[in-house]
Amino acid sequence: MKLSFVGGGNMARALVAGLLKKGWQPGDIRVVEIDAGARERLQRELGVAAHASLAEGVAAADCVVLAVKPQQMREVARSLAPLAGEALVVTIAAGIRHADLTRWLGGHSRVVRAMPNTPALALAGITGLYAPQAATQADRDHAAQILGAAGTTLWVEREEQMDAVTAVSGSGPAYVFYFIEALEKAAAELGFDQDAARTLALETFRGAVKLAGESAEPAAILRERVTSKGGTTERALAELEKSAVGASIVRAVHAAAERSRELGAALGSDEPQARAL
Numbered sequence: 001m002k003l004s005f006v007g008g009g010n011m012a013r014a015l016v017a018g019l020l021k022k023g024w025q026p027g028d029i030r031v032v033e034i035d036a037g038a039r040e041r042l043q044r045e046l047g048v049a050a051h052a053s054l055a056e057g058v059a060a061a062d063c064v065v066l067a068v069k070p071q072q073m074r075e076v077a078r079s080l081a082p083l084a085g086e087a088l089v090v091t092i093a094a095g096i097r098h099a100d101l102t103r104w105l106g107g108h109s110r111v112v113r114a115m116p117n118t119p120a121l122a123l124a125g126i127t128g129l130y131a132p133q134a135a136t137q138a139d140r141d142h143a144a145q146i147l148g149a150a151g152t153t154l155w156v157e158r159e160e161q162m163d164a165v166t167a168v169s170g171s172g173p174a175y176v177f178y179f180i181e182a183l184e185k186a187a188a189e190l191g192f193d194q195d196a197a198r199t200l201a202l203e204t205f206r207g208a209v210k211l212a213g214e215s216a217e218p219a220a221i222l223r224e225r226v227t228s229k230g231g232t233t234e235r236a237l238a239e240l241e242k243s244a245v246g247a248s249i250v251r252a253v254h255a256a257a258e259r260s261r262e263l264g265a266a267l268g269s270d271e272p273q274a275r276a277l
């Protein structure tokens with residue numbers, strides 16, 4: 001399969017690196033990137049061809065992955081419309097809806113939507129995928145194979161669920177980093193230097209995630225097992241409950257989903273005034 005990326009930024013680089021690690025040949029991957037420095041880096045570090053011209057970069061591609069910023073997508077899709085041929089188009093842009101992209105691509109409906117997250121940069125991402133019912137199994141498999149190179153994939157049945165994916169796993173690393181920051185701050189206040197505080201916080205996260213992943217028990221049970229009556233964890237959890245931290249996290253994720261819906265509507269509108277984000 002001949003694969004072309006349009007946009008050679010962070011996400012495209014992560015996906016290309018993952019694909020090469022999975023045994024894809026550099027000669028089967030091209031990247032279209034407008035920035036000369038970024039093109040030079042793609043060629044030098046990943047060994048893939050990087051083109052300034054969209055027409056050259058996507059010619060005869062079986063699949064085109066759109067990896068530009070959401071705000072750049074309309075213009076890129078309109079330029080791609082006469083060049084896409086029969087290629088499968090995969091978009092990783094946050095918020096850009098299937099119908100809008102199909103319209104900008106001049107009615108090209110062989111489109112799969114994907115929502116990765118930044119741990120893809122460490123090949124540990126989780127990507128939500130959506131395709132309409134009419135999509136072929138082969139197209140679904142190809143999209144999952146490409147995004148799966150940088151981590152795990154999960155299909156959603158309804159496109160609205162992509163707003164939930166954005167809110168949970170797309171923005172999710174920031175929630176985790178927020179918690180790690182707080183844990184590091186507390187460790188520092190309790191007398192550890194920065195390195196030790198970081199090690200304590202990160203290894204706690206890594207270990208708890210590993211344990212939760214390997215255990216058949218839900219997180220609530222694992223939490224109860226750490227919480228002995230009258231102990232230190234019980235005191236800490238009571239403090240978290242007093243500040244309603246759990247409920248705040250739930251509200252935060254709902255707020256992110258709402259913002260994703262707003263951005264999707266604004267980005268997809270062809271009315272310039274509706275595009276004010």
Ligand SMILES: NC(=O)c1ccc[n+]([C@@H]2O[C@H](COP(=O)([O-])OP(=O)(O)OC[C@H]3O[C@@H](n4cnc5c(N)ncnc54)[C@H](OP(=O)(O)O)[C@@H]3O)[C@@H](O)[C@H]2O)c1
Pocket residue numbers: 006007008009010011012032033034035038067068069070072076092093094115116117118170
């Ligand atoms: N990073 C994340 O956490 C994340 C998570 C999920 C989804 N995504 C989605 O992934 C997409 C890419 O994100 P990113 O972080 O990789 O962004 P990025 O680093 O800004 O990469 C986009 C690249 O495309 C280039 N570009 C812009 N217009 C172009 C054109 N017409 N033709 C070719 N290249 C063009 C940009 O150049 P200039 O910088 O010169 O404009 C930039 O190098 C976004 O749509 C984002 O919503 C990102």
